[in-house]
Amino acid sequence: MRKPFVCGNWKMNKNVGETRSLCAELRTALGAFSQVELAVAPVFVSLPAAVDALKGTNIGVAGQDCHAEKEGAYTGNVSAPMLFDAGCRYVILGHSERRTYHAETDALVAKKAAAALAAGLNPIVCVGETLAERDGGKTLTVVETQVRGSLADIPEALAARVTLAYEPVWAIGTGRNATSAQAQEVHAFIRGLLRSMVHGEADKMRIQYGGSVKPDNAKELMAQPDVDGALVGGASLKADSFAAIVKAMHEARAR
Ligand code: PEP
Numbered sequence: 001m002r003k004p005f006v007c008g009n010w011k012m013n014k015n016v017g018e019t020r021s022l023c024a025e026l027r028t029a030l031g032a033f034s035q036v037e038l039a040v041a042p043v044f045v046s047l048p049a050a051v052d053a054l055k056g057t058n059i060g061v062a063g064q065d066c067h068a069e070k071e072g073a074y075t076g077n078v079s080a081p082m083l084f085d086a087g088c089r090y091v092i093l094g095h096s097e098r099r100t101y102h103a104e105t106d107a108l109v110a111k112k113a114a115a116a117l118a119a120g121l122n123p124i125v126c127v128g129e130t131l132a133e134r135d136g137g138k139t140l141t142v143v144e145t146q147v148r149g150s151l152a153d154i155p156e157a158l159a160a161r162v163t164l165a166y167e168p169v170w171a172i173g174t175g176r177n178a179t180s181a182q183a184q185e186v187h188a189f190i191r192g193l194l195r196s197m198v199h200g201e202a203d204k205m206r207i208q209y210g211g212s213v214k215p216d217n218a219k220e221l222m223a224q225p226d227v228d229g230a231l232v233g234g235a236s237l238k239a240d241s242f243a244a245i246v247k248a249m250h251e252a253r254a255r
Contacts, residue, residue, distance in 0.1 A: 004222070004249045005037040005163055005206045005229040007062055007124060008236025009092060012043060019046035023053035025239035033246050034058050035253065036229070037206075039090045040236065044078055051087030062090035062124065065098055068111035070119075080112070080119035091116045092231070094150050095126045096169045106149025114153035117161060124163045124208070124231060125150050127190075131170035139168075140189050147193050159197075160204035164190055165231040171211025173233055180220045180227075183209045187226035215244035222252040 014022060019042045030038055041062035042050045050061045067077040083091055093116065094109035109125060116123040127146035129139045147164065154162060166186050171177050178186075187207045194202035209221055210231030221227055222245075229249055235241040 002204060002206050002228050003035070003037050004253055005039075005208060006242075006246050006249055007039040007041060007090065007092070007163075007208065007229075007231050008242050009041050009064065009095070009210075009231055009233050010043065010237060011064070011097070011233060013237055014042055014046060016046050016049045019049045020053050022237070022239060023050050023059075026059055026242065027054065027057055029239045029243035030059060030246060031057070033243075033250050036246055036250050038246065041090070041092055047083070047086050047088060060089045061087060062092055063088050063121075064092050064095070066091050066093070066112055066116055066119075066121070068108065068115045070115070080116045080121050084119045084121055089120075089122060090124060091121045092124045092126065092165075094146075096128060096167060096172055100169075106146055107152070109150040110153040113150065113162065117154065117158045122161045122163065124165050126165040126167050126210070126231070128167040128169050128172075128211070134168065134170065139186065143186060143190065144193055147190055148197070151197065154198075156198045156201055159194075159201040163206040163208055163229075164194070165208040165210045166190060167210035167231060173212070175212050177212040177214070177217050177221070178209070180224050183221055183227055184224040187224065191226050213245055215241050215248070218245040218248035219252065222249040 039060040039062045041064050063083040066080040093112045098104045113123045129142040133142045206228035208229045208231045213230045
């Protein structure tokens with residue numbers, strides 16, 4: 001059985017002091033959920049504070065991006081080995097905000113994912129369609145192109161360390177989540193696609209849902225058979241709402 005995995009994407013929120021405070025609250029709020037794999041993704045400068053504050057807990061730390069090269073003249077970037085060295089064990093890649101504001105392509109995401117794996121990080125690779133693409137009936141085609149392209153450089157033997165995050169762009173930060181049926185349809189489609197790409201390893205890969213996950217919709221979304229957890233933005237910025245989502249995931253699997 002796949003261990004469910006919930007990650008909080010803090011985006012460009014929380015300075016060092018705020019990171020320490022939220023991590024301290026999470027230590028208390030999330031201690032009981034050892035059956036769910038957990039991570040939080042603060043901004044780069046707050047990563048050491050988060051690693052320190054979460055030491056000895058079941059909550060891992062994720063970078064929000066990494067560069068595909070190990071080091072060099074890439075002003076403003078951070079490499080995968082540097083994230084690992086700082087104590088991260090995960091990295092979010094290809095988030096729609098990176099794809100939109102930094103023009104990241106599937107080919108670049110694939111390079112970053114391979115670099116992350118080589119550095120010992122477990123990548124969370126994001127895919128998802130825009131509203132125009134959904135309305136145009138292109139959801140599955142778009143998602144297939146992104147999954148195939150973004151995982152193109154992943155060796156089959158390492159695929160189980162990769163988590164896919166299905167995040168419909170129209171649901172991110174909008175308060176409008178995909179219905180559980182919409183999420184399950186795409187997750188099942190991705191699972192089938194992964195089976196054709198990495199065979200038996202596909203059933204070990206987690207597929208998170210992301211897009212306006214909140215305490216009041218988490219239970220239904222997390223109960224879907226191919227929804228293995230969540231990538232949570234806004235609701236991960238408060239310990240109580242993040243904990244409620246983790247609890248929903250825990251209860252969905254305990255049933
Ligand atoms: C995200 O940024 O990955 C996300 C899902 O955000 P939100 O939960 O705020 O929609």
